[in-house]
């Protein structure tokens with residue numbers, strides 16, 4: 001039996017019934033067919049996901065006991081592993097069952113649930129990635145905030161890195177969620193060095209792209225703007241675009257966002273599963289607008305969190 005067949009056979013059995021379990025309070029992980037407390041989760045050191053960053057991943061939140069847009073995340077994840085020509089050992093429905101079970105086992109009301117598909121461990125002496133048995137991992141941990149709610153109340157200081165540009169999309173496709181975070185982390189350190197809390201990167205041609213775990217929006221001349229290309233199609237970004245389509249609070253423009261426009265924006269905000277809609281009140285040391293979270297940002301933030309209760313987007317962990 002191959003590792004994939006083994007994993008498939010394991011998941012086809014009903015997952016062990018269990019209620020709250022303290023061993024899983026810090027989170028639960030799915031590793032090679034088993035659910036273990038997250039602190040005990042280990043991946044093989046030779047997995048090319050680790051040594052080559054040869055993988056894709058996705059992150060879905062659980063908020064107040066329900067997944068937010070679980071099936072949209074699973075669909076995006078599948079689109080991305082297919083683009084990398086990965087074939088995870090489990091079907092989408094089995095992954096879905098595992099993610100729900102991880103959330104249930106951890107008993108977390110608010111959780112950050114990650115799924116990862118890696119190229120896997122090469123058979124001895126093999127260099128051809130087409131011959132590696134691909135792997136699937138997943139874990140649920142307490143909800144992660146890029147900016148905590150109390151920090152969001154006052155807004156964040158965002159710095160646009162001068163010395164670091166986003167990896168070109170022709171080298172690493174940013175729409176395939178990846179762990180090539182060298183540029184993003186370098187941008188973060190540049191932001192810290194210049195007094196900022198978060199860093200965004202430009203594309204090297206005068207347009208803003210994104211930052212470590214978030215998309216960027218700006219309100220310029222009353223128009224809500226966000227870059228169209230060269231960035232990840234974040235689920236939070238997608239949710240805001242859909243909410244704005246349904247209730248046009250302001251005109252919307254999804255197109256290249258020049259740094260010059262960002263600098264004169266009346267509002268700037270960042271979006272991420274890990275934190276929602278995060279106001280930026282200082283940009284490169286200067287106040288954005290009146291230096292407080294703007295009216296559109298606040299309205300969108302409210303609508304984003306309210307959308308978590310919409311039945312079409314909510315999958316209760318226990319039903």
Ligand SMILES: Cc1ncc(COP(=O)(O)O)c(C=O)c1O
Pocket residue numbers: 059210211212213214215231232233234235236237271272273274
């Ligand atoms: C580079 C990058 N951009 C944007 C995002 C935001 O995506 P989402 O809203 O799906 O969390 C992420 C999330 O991790 C990211 O890594």
